[in-house]
Amino acid sequence: DGGITQSPKYLFRKEGQNVTLSCEQNLNHDAMYWYRQDPGQGLRLIYYSQIVNDFQKGDIAEGYSVSREKKESFPLTVTSAQKNPTAFYLCASSNILGNSGANVLTFGAGSRLTVL
Amino acid sequence: DAKTTQPPSMDCAEGRAANLPCNHSTISGNEYVYWYRQIHSQGPQYIIHGLKNNETNEMASLIITEDRKSSTLILPHATLRDTAVYYCASSNFNKFYFGSGTKLNVKP
Numbered sequence: 001d002g003g004i005t006q007s008p009k010y011l012f013r014k015e016g017q018n019v020t021l022s023c024e025q026n027l028n029h030d031a032m033y034w035y036r037q038d039p040g041q042g043l044r045l046i047y048y049s050q051i052v053n054d055f056q057k058g059d060i061a062e063g064y065s066v067s068r069e070k071k072e073s074f075p076l077t078v079t080s081a082q083k084n085p086t087a088f089y090l091c092a093s094s095n096i097l098g099n100s101g102a103n104v105l106t107f108g109a110g111s112r113l114t115v116l
Numbered sequence: 117d118a119k120t121t122q123p124p125s126m127d128c129a130e131g132r133a134a135n136l137p138c139n140h141s142t143i144s145g146n147e148y149v150y151w152y153r154q155i156h157s158q159g160p161q162y163i164i165h166g167l168k169n170n171e172t173n174e175m176a177s178l179i180i181t182e183d184r185k186s187s188t189l190i191l192p193h194a195t196l197r198d199t200a201v202y203y204c205a206s207s208n209f210n211k212f213y214f215g216s217g218t219k220l221n222v223k224p
Contacts, residue, residue: 033212048211050210
């Protein structure tokens with residue numbers, strides 16, 4: 001079945017450590033995204049990539065880094081510069097639907113990061 | 117860029133229609149409206165989207181006002197399994213702007 005796989009599902013990190021969250025998709029989608037979700041809040045965009053070897057900052061990119069070396073992979077690194085990294089992280093992918101401009105996101109199951 | 121706002125919670129009786137509102141007063145002419153739902157600690161699931169016209173699929177109906185400043189997601193016969201957080205979002209191609217979500221409680 002096609003879909004998006006995020007790993008690990010749960011991750012604990014000590015302060016000052018970098019951590020990388022994996023996101024892999026087999027949907028042949030061009031665009032991939034990383035969102036952060038905090039309790040009781042909506043989804044906030046961290047980074048997105050429309051094509052291999054290109055990515056753009058979202059609304060809350062500070063303290064995060066990404067790479068897009070392969071179409072199917074878009075890993076997110078949470079660096080020690082991120083002041084409040086404890087959150088639920090969601091990866092998504094999409095393709096533009098025909099010529100309409102509509103763009104449906106498919107989400108992974110998420111990764112929950114806790115800083116101890 | 118559009119900002120979407122939603123009520124934080126709503127109750128609905130099982131078997132009745134659930135009507136979830138969303139305001140997107142700054143939406144531009146080429147931005148679509150999307151609805152997703154999220155069951156606790158899972159990834160959001162796509163429900164429906166629209167631009168100007170009302171839309172219906174096997175899951176729900178979407179009503180968009182003529183001025184496009186608000187929309188309503190309708191679940192025609194809510195079941196207990198429809199209890200979730202429902203997110204409204206607007207998008208122009210690759211950037212999505214999500215509301216803070218409405219927690220729908222379907223009660224027996």
